[in-house]
Amino acid sequence: MKKENTTRPLRLALAALFWVAAWQVVAMAVGQGILLASPVDTLARLVALVQTGGYWRSVLFTLCHILAGYALASAAGIALATLAARYAPVADLLAPLLSAMRSVPVASFVIAALIWVPSRRLSLLIVAVIVLPVVYAGTLDGLRQIDPRLTEMARVFHMPRLNRLRCVALPALMPSLTSALSVAMGLAWKSGVAAEVIGIPGGSIGEKLYKAKVYLATPDLFAWTLTIVLISAGCARLLRIGLGRLQSIWEKGKF
């Protein structure tokens, strides 16, 4: 089991290397960079891009809007789910709205929102709309996992609120909430960039992707896509580390 754990990163790296090699072989077989940029061309273009100020300004613009939408929607999702877990009519009231938010295509939201919101703020709104139902559902599911017998025990013993949170609520809530926040982070990047591609706010990653499509600059398209994948994975990793640290603080804290 221990050996399994220690060799897994190496095996994953080898698997990634295999797929990059396969990509290179296919790109060489196609032989036209405009149809399929090779990994080498993509990397070369990315290296060139990161040396420009515009690259970092675009990254910052998109990062700020997506993370702001993500944070706002996560806070709202957690708050609404807490209310819904406590008051059944709130859950009933929200159910059709959140169900609609989950099923309506991102593109429909984007086009509808463009009428009301300037394109520079579009990604923030769209990310919020996509993230909120995911975080809401994860939080509600976690809150429903709380053992009612422990809740009763806490009530009988007049357990302080902070201790109730630490001993009864968070252990039940966190697995589901962590999973929802991680999934929502990936969705935030996908939907946020999609909104930018449609809204084309100046100086965003979405605008760069749009221009790459218009000018058939396939290496640019791949380089920007690689950028999105790396930042999205980085955000997800930081989120997991942050939540892990938070969990460790309350688990190891003294009563």
Place this chain on the structure above:
Amino acid sequence: MDLIIEALRKSYDGHVVLDGLTHTFPQGTLTCVTGRSGCGKTTLLRLIAGLEAPDAGSIDGIPAEGIAMVFQEDRLPPQLCAADCLRCVLKRDSQREAAIAGALAALSLDPASPQPVREFSGGMRRRVALARALLFPAPLVLLDEPFKGLDDDTRRRAVDFTLSMLAGRTTLLVTHDPEDIADFGGAVLRLDKGPEIRS
């Protein structure tokens, strides 16, 4: 203050569990509540603890300081060690740590063990639940089969410790075990024979 129960009635889906129970538990006394399974012993404790509402009748004399209780199940946060299971319900003061260490040691548990209670045996968890109830400074103590699952030696130690902690506290001890009734003495309330007292 005496704990006074008047005309208490509770039913579940039309099945009457308690039908007009009237009884006074004098302050500072211990009463063994007994009777066949399903006669309403646990229901009575849950009604007194305010975890359920009666269909009719009243309960007076619930102390404002709260109630200490051993539930039918252990109800311990599974991720906590034994000492933390106690700390999380006890106020932090200069006596707390010594009291926790003393109680756990008296019940043959290691107060310094970091092992979470989810890894404990059933008997060990029962003793942690008992220690929690006995250390909680409430004048009313409800014990629902607190010695369930304990071997003879451990039970003996648990009974001795329990007796030492109940002085001056109104206690209801739900039990099926005649040995418990013999060990604790006091009044016996047999629920399956109606609100009748045998001392």
